[in-house]
Amino acid sequence: MRKLLLLSIIVIVGLVFIARLFYLQVYNEDPYSLFDDNAIRKVYDYPKRGYVYDRNDNLLVANQPSYDVMFIPREVKAMDTLEFCNLLKITKEDFIKFYDKAYRYSPRLPSVFIPQLSRIEYAVLQEKIRKYQGFYIQKRSLRDYQTTIGANVLGDIGEVNNYIIENEPYYKSGDLIGKQGVELSYEEVLRGVKGIKFIQKDRFNRDIGPYKDGIYDTLPQPGKDISITIDSKLQEYGELLMRHKHGGIIAIEPSSGEILAMVSAPSYNPNLLVGRQRSRNFSKLYTDTIAKPLFDRSLKAQYAPGSPFKVLSALVGLQENVVTTQDQFSCRGGYYLGSRRLTGCHAHASPLSMNQGIAQSCNAYFVNVYRRIIDKYDKPHDGMDVWSNHIKSFGLGDYLGYDLKIGNKGRIPDGDFYDKWYGKNRWSSTYNISNSIGQGEVEATPIQLANMVAAIANRGHFFTPHIIKKIEGQEIDEKYTTPNHTTIDKKHFEPVVQGMFDVYNTGTAYSLRVPGIDICGKTGTAENFKKIDGKTTQLTDHSIFVAFAPKDNPKIAIAVFVENGYWGSRFAGRIASLMIEKYIKGEVTMNSMENWILTHSLEDEYAKPYSGKPFGINRQSALQVIDKITKDTVINPISNRPSPFNQ
Amino acid sequence: MQREFRGLNFDWITIILFLLLVGFGWLNIMSASHSGEITSYFDMSQPYGKQSVFIIFTLFLIVLILALDAKFYERFASIIYIISMLSLIGLFFFGKNVNGALGWYGVGGMTIQPSEFAKFATSLALAKYMSDLQTNMKTFKDQLKAVAFILLPAILILLQNDAGSTVVYAAFFFVFYREGLQQVYLVVAIFLIVLSVLALKFNVVVAVLVSAILIFGHHFFGQKKRPQIFQPIAILLVCILFSFGVKYFYNNILQFHQKDRISLWLRLEKDPTKLHDMKQTILYNLHESEKAISSGGLTGKGFMQGTRTTGKFVPEQHTDYIFSTVGEEWGFLGSALLVILFVALLLRILYLAELQKSTFSRVYGYCVASILFAHFMINIGMVMGLIPTIGIPLPFFSYGGSALWAFTILLFIFVKLDSNRINEW
């Protein structure tokens, strides 16, 4: 027995050691990664981010260098904190706050300590940073906008958040990533691939040399330059016209689906979202809940489209063979079912056929056509589905598939929609006749409307709208070069186009004619309601206008939406005509029309519901006249009100 | 008759294990200590170069040890012991202070550490005393004399401020136990260790309660012939005194760094800021060595490829912390293999010791196994954070001439004795 004591202890100790080794090295250890090894310094080399040009090769976005103070919490050693704080012009409390926050995020991964040093700060710190173990300076490239327009299109870059870091291994804390606009859509093209050097350190944080002679090191691959489809002159002009108004403009080249202009008002200067002020400015923009400058109205605002939608009712009627261009309907100031008036109308000649129905925008005409479509089928459910499918073939009622990452589906109801609402088969065409005139349950975004117009301009097909024109050394996605066909035969478009042409010649847009250009258009007005203090209140109608030009071989299709602008030709129509002239002629000759837009503001109209006082709408509201806005009027960050400090 | 070539009748398994350990050790020393390109394996400006020379010298030493007559060691045991003790005493007058311990003689450019050599000298003396026919390890008087052989070098070394080396001498307990020390010592030893840990980890009251339960439980249920009641009470009183003594010793006698090591090991410190400070100071080596070992994973980063070894993140890595290099560069497979090599060597020595026909050889074999085991357990246990930090080398493996030679002499005297066992009666 005595022989066994030492023997068994030796065996037990051996087993305990092997168990401990297993625990430390196999059970408890994440797979080894150079990135987690604090004996290896990772030096990133950020490539140039790709430049952004407009369709005419004007440079819109370039780069500027920026320097971040980075640190790895667990590598920070005892140091002269006070001196360090003085260098960075921060307080000791800040120091502790930043440190603790980063430590909670991860003690072993690099975090940004102070982002985006000024050039002078960088010069001072560059020499001294080595003294502070765990801290280093990371060079990155920031955006340098060559323009003050197009914030909603160009977007911006900002620091990656933790969600992205956890889900996409490429990004490390402090990296910049596209947050909005084309920066977001084309992030991978623009950013390139950063290079990395692995450097062996010793325990005093000194570099010894490249790890394994640099076999794992990579060189940065520069980001690719891109051109976008925007015409910056047109975009700039659109933004100017939309000052002091809320709404959106989308202009599309029908033959290609390229987005020529994409205006969301109010807008802001993209330079606000660069540099150290970014987060402060961003939260200012973000918290402006009335003007909502970060809300891209051209892509996201979903409104009832109003009268422009009528042309689709006409097209579907022709395709379904329930109406001819010669069929006439009478209008007694509205549409009557028996003695009950279902919808009103304005004064015009009656009865009228399709051409004048469109030109005069007669509600009764389109309700009649709509009812014939739905009632052609035994069950209204089936009729509704047929109608809905035709409408959806114009890119309405679902995401359009363009290459910007925000948007809305809009809404085109079908049979199931009303079955759910009223009960199966417990409804008929008279329940939803407002759809025929773009009210009711129908909703669309400005870009969907512009695309719808492009499809009409092309007489039956459209190209998915897109913002990308060229990528350096790369083809653009072929879904943007393949036509999408609507369910309407080409021959049915001519009379409808002629009707839209007569809107300008004899109809509701007569006052908006542009000398020398054959424009086809359609005015629109949409009632709208807003919840104010929990009470649904009607506000002044939205002003809507869609158009394309020239009538033959169209170059531009446009949709303009001005919130609370009252009737269609008043704001939206004028803006559309000016934009068309600007694009096609390269200059604007209609000075008085331009002058009218630049001297009228809707700011008072927008302020009214928040004033707390009773207010009138539509006819009872007076137009606000202001000094003429020019290109050089500086916009303040919060909205497009001219800043009192800069005038 | 069957052993004609008596001179070559060595235990080759032991020798091969020895060579494997020394060779593997040298590779790891090279990895842990080189800076820049390796130009020559004998580059005397670098530790691995010196170790090469030490190893060559060791081979001559082995030949010499094996060439001497086996009887020489038994005959000269006393003289070797006396010389060794004198060399320890001489340190007080001629010694050189390295890292706070007065443990070295400077000879030319080299340093020699007599405490390393005292281990084999003590083993020889102990073997000689215990193999004496007059000696009976079952008697208290002879036990006391045997302990005196150990206490002399242990106290001298402790006075020279090398507490780590002193602890190793406790390993001789295994030898005494094998040679007849009463069972009760083992029970008392284990009981006192448990009591100390309880008193420090919890408090004296818990320690006393536990001992009371054990003592009275044993008194009322354990024995057939129940002694008088005051006997367990007296034992309990001793326990109470001992518990307070341990607490007092920990609080008032131990030096700060020793206290911290125990505090860390028993997880006594709860204050996170103090713990953080400890990790940066006293725990730094352990923290770094554990990280290096962990980062090795299953297969390791490869010879000379350890990033923490290359960056010299673990201080003293080529000496006491050499095992962390093995852990990082050779991974679980390499480290476990090293543990197995050591266990195999120790078991082989024990096996051979039991085969010895002379008491001297057997006791000496046991001494060798005990000392090597103590170093193996303390060193690797420390590097992996299983026991408090005690700075002693890993035999045959750590950098250093004195340790390598002393362990070689220790082991090869036994190899020589073993080769001679056929002639012993």
Ligand SMILES: [Zn+2]
């Ligand atoms: Zn009418």
